[in-house]
Amino acid sequence: MNLILIDPQELAGDTVILRDRRADHLRKVLRSKTGDTVRIGLIDGPLGQGRVVEITRQEIILAVSFTGNVPDLPATDIVLALPRPIMLKRVLAQASSLGVARISIINAARVEKSYFHSSLVGEESFREFLLLGLEQAMDTRVPKISVHPRFRPFVEDVLPEISSNTPLRLVAHPGAAENLVAIVHPPLKTRAVLAIGPEGGWADFEIEKFIEQGFIPFSLGPRILRVDTAVPALMSQLALLRQLKEVLSFKC
Amino acid sequence: MNLILIDPQELAGDTVILRDRRADHLRKVLRSKTGDTVRIGLIDGPLGQGRVVEITRQEIILAVSFTGNVPDLPATDIVLALPRPIMLKRVLAQASSLGVARISIINAARVEKSYFHSSLVGEESFREFLLLGLEQAMDTRVPKISVHPRFRPFVEDVLPEISSNTPLRLVAHPGAAENLVAIVHPPLKTRAVLAIGPEGGWADFEIEKFIEQGFIPFSLGPRILRVDTAVPALMSQLALLRQLKEVLSFKC
Numbered sequence: 179m180n181l182i183l184i185d186p187q188e189l190a191g192d193t194v195i196l197r198d199r200r201a202d203h204l205r206k207v208l209r210s211k212t213g214d215t216v217r218i219g220l221i222d223g224p225l226g227q228g229r230v231v232e233i234t235r236q237e238i239i240l241a242v243s244f245t246g247n248v249p250d251l252p253a254t255d256i257v258l259a260l261p262r263p264i265m266l267k268r269v270l271a272q273a274s275s276l277g278v279a280r281i282s283i284i285n286a287a288r289v290e291k292s293y294f295h296s297s298l299v300g301e302e303s304f305r306e307f308l309l310l311g312l313e314q315a316m317d318t319r320v321p322k323i324s325v326h327p328r329f330r331p332f333v334e335d336v337l338p339e340i341s342s343n344t345p346l347r348l349v350a351h352p353g354a355a356e357n358l359v360a361i362v363h364p365p366l367k368t369r370a371v372l373a374i375g376p377e378g379g380w381a382d383f384e385i386e387k388f389i390e391q392g393f394i395p396f397s398l399g400p401r402i403l404r405v406d407t408a409v410p411a412l413m414s415q416l417a418l419l420r421q422l423k424e425v426l427s428f429k430c
Numbered sequence: 431m432n433l434i435l436i437d438p439q440e441l442a443g444d445t446v447i448l449r450d451r452r453a454d455h456l457r458k459v460l461r462s463k464t465g466d467t468v469r470i471g472l473i474d475g476p477l478g479q480g481r482v483v484e485i486t487r488q489e490i491i492l493a494v495s496f497t498g499n500v501p502d503l504p505a506t507d508i509v510l511a512l513p514r515p516i517m518l519k520r521v522l523a524q525a526s527s528l529g530v531a532r533i534s535i536i537n538a539a540r541v542e543k544s545y546f547h548s549s550l551v552g553e554e555s556f557r558e559f560l561l562l563g564l565e566q567a568m569d570t571r572v573p574k575i576s577v578h579p580r581f582r583p584f585v586e587d588v589l590p591e592i593s594s595n596t597p598l599r600l601v602a603h604p605g606a607a608e609n610l611v612a613i614v615h616p617p618l619k620t621r622a623v624l625a626i627g628p629e630g631g632w633a634d635f636e637i638e639k640f641i642e643q644g645f646i647p648f649s650l651g652p653r654i655l656r657v658d659t660a661v662p663a664l665m666s667q668l669a670l671l672r673q674l675k676e677v678l679s680f681k682c
Contacts, residue, residue, distance in 0.1 A: 180654050272659045315653035359673045399669075401567035402432050407524045407662045414663035415670045417651075421611045422674075 179203045181316040182218045182228060183309055184242065189220075194228070194240045201238045204230070210238070219318035221309075224248045249317050252277035253369045254416055255344060257337070259286040259376040260325075261405045263296035267307050269409050273321070274311030276413045280322040280340060285329045287381040294327050301325065333387045346370040347393040350412065352379050352402065354395035358415055361396050364422035372412055374405060431455045433568040434470045434480060435561055436494065441472075446480070446492045453490045456482070462490070471570035473561075476500045501569045504529035505621045506668055507596060509589070511538040511628035512577075513657045515548035519559050521661050525573070526563030528665045532574040532592060537581045539633040546579050553577065585639045598622040599645040602664065604631050604654065606647035610667055613648050616674035624664055626657060 182200050196204070204210040210230050218228040218240070225246030232239040256273055260266065260283050273281060283304075285294070293299065304323050312318060326332035341347055345368040348361070373380075373388055380388070385395055403411060434452050448456070456462040462482050470480040470492070477498030484491040508525055512518065512535050525533060537546070545551065556575050564570060578584035593599055597620045600613070625632075625640055632640070637647055655663060 268658075272656075275653060275655055275659055276663065277653065314656055317653065357673060359670065364674070401527060401529065401569065403527055404524075404566055406520075406658075407527055410659045410662040411528065411666035415666050418611065418667045418670055421609060422616070 179207070179313045180217065181225070181313050181318075182216055182240075183221055183313055183318065184218055184228075185221050186223065189242070192242055193231070194242050196238045196240065197236060204238050205233070216240070217316065218242055218244075219246075219312075219316070220244050221318055222320055223318055225316070225318065249319050251319055252279045252321075253420070254278055254413060255280040255282075255340070255369070255371040256409070256413075257282045257284060257371060257373040258405070258409070259284055259374065259380070260289050260293050260299065261376065262290070263293055263298040265404075265406055267298060268406050270304055270307040270323075271311040271314070272406065272410050273413065274308040274317070275315040276311075276410060276417070277315070277317065278321045278413070279319070280324075282324055282326060282332065282336070282340065284326040284332050286376050286384055287329075288376040288378040294325075299325060329384065330387070333384075333391060337391050341371050341391065344369040344371045347373075347388075347391065349373040349380070349385065349388040349393040349395050350375060350398055350408065351385055351395040352397060353385075354397040356396055357399060358396050358412075358419075361394050362416075362419050364419045366416065366419040366422075370416055372416065374408055374412065377405070431459070431565045432469065433477070433565050433570075434468055434492075435473055435565055435570065436470055436480075437473050438475065441494070444494055445483070446494050448490045448492065449488060456490050457485070468492070469568065470494055470496075471498075471564075471568070472496050473570055474572055475570055477568070477570065501571050503571055504531045504573075505672070506530055506665060507532040507534075507592070507621070507623040508661070508665075509534045509536060509623060509625040510657070510661070511536055511626065511632070512541050512545050512551065513628065514542070515545055515550040517656075517658055519550060520658050522556055522559040522575075523563040523566070524658065524662050525665065526560040526569070527567040528563075528662060528669070529567070529569065530573045530665070531571070532576075534576055534578060534584065534588070534592065536578045536584050538628050538636055539581075540628040540630040546577075551577065581636065582639070585636075585643060589643050593623050593643065596621040596623045599625075599640075599643065601625040601632070601637065601640040601645040601647050602627060602650055602660065603637055603647040604649060605637075606649040608648055609651060610648050610664075610671075613646050614668075614671050616671045618668065618671040618674075622668055624668065626660055626664065629657070 214230045216228050219225045224244040226244035228240035228242045466482045468480045471477045476496040478496035480492035480494045
């Protein structure tokens with residue numbers, strides 16, 4: 179926890195009372211004392227500082243001020259075929275730590291149907307893992323997240339709407355002819371959406387549906403990656419393609 | 431398990447008898463029948479095919495032929511401050527699935543000392559997780575791995591030797607002035623070694639020691655990542671920098 183996230187509803191003037199794992203963190207990891215300051219962030223708002231005003235057995239009272247920036251909304255969205263729920267927890271935290279604006283969790287032919295009935299699959303429990311990633315990365319912008327148990331209504335009705343302002347649409351597909359570098363000429367300057375399939379990959383008809391929506395299939399190369407490796411790998415490759423402009427303008 | 435890995439010691443002519451989780455995988459996941467062929471690889475050797483000759487309750491007998499390529503040795507090494515052992519398991523599998531030639535697990539000032547006493551920390555148990563990554567990625571080249579409980583002897587005596595043929599030496603450091611793109615001008619054509627610190631980062635004197643050995647500190651940007659996100663993120667960024675040459679020569 180590199181940042182204490184505070185919900186706007188918790189604010190009472192410039193005071194916040196912490197009782198949960200954030201208080202535990204201040205107590206046990208940071209060993210905070212009265213008068214110490216800690217990094218805080220207002221959920222979906224600015225960064226700031228909290229001064230420890232009082233420590234009791236049950237609670238820690240912070241005097242807060244939010245004078246920092248509001249972090250930028252990340253320029254990448256993800257569409258993710260529902261993985262094993264225990265892995266999904268980790269992937270959500272990874273993705274929010276790397277920076278993602280919207281995560282759509284969807285069904286696909288090769289998704290194990292029982293996964294949708296897991297107690298971990300629901301927008302409430304997702305929020306916990308998304309906040310873990312933000313606390314890690316010192317971000318405040320909670321990714322929008324939604325669950326779509328039916329592939330076709332998602333891809334035909336929802337996807338066109340949520341990707342209308344996203345020119346770069348990519349779908350990872352082991353059978354694709356080209357890799358990311360062949361498709362995305364750096365510098366990448368636009369929003370991007372990245373669709374990542376289930377173990378076993380997307381079915382052919384699913385790839386066709388993505389192509390109908392302007393998605394370009396690309397290959398990750400000969401190595402088949404698990405989703406908790408593929409998500410950070412691809413998100414960070416897109417991040418690098420965004421940073422590359424300086425080098426290119428220098429070399430050309 | 432996208433590839434059944436076979437140890438050369440298991441070969442009896444062109445026959446292999448499987449009894450462990452590989453047999454379970456054939457039985458339960460692939461539902462193999464007599465006469466089916468499956469993808470196999472000889473550890474540190476070529477890829478090939480196995481034909482199911484016989485299935486009994488205890489064992490599965492394969493007739494094997496190794497007519498494929500020997501995968502290339504990956505061009506990246508890692509130096510990793512020992513993370514929490516439960517996370518190390520995952521990171522080893524991730525790294526070997528992404529392709530790494532050598533992993534040095536080392537101590538650092540901000541490594542929790544008790545981690546070195548975990549039963550998971552040892553070259554024998556590491557091998558299991560490395561093989562999981564290779565099975566996933568369909569590679570056969572087992573990364574060399576070693577554990578170094580003392581920082582200074584490692585960095586002064588071992589590191590110069592193992593990085594002598596590795597021109598690009600990078601150490602991830604939140605305090606560094608430059609990011610990866612500013613240091614590595616694509617295309618990256620040489621071997622690279624990547625040092626990744628503990629939670630809380632490297633101590634100043636550790637960074638100085640790495641610099642003495644020709645390492646360049648670089649920043650991952652404002653986001654602080656957990657090691658199971660940082661390792662796939664950085665390894666895949668290096669992989670992308672290796673692939674970029676076509677685009678650059680096209681654009682320039």
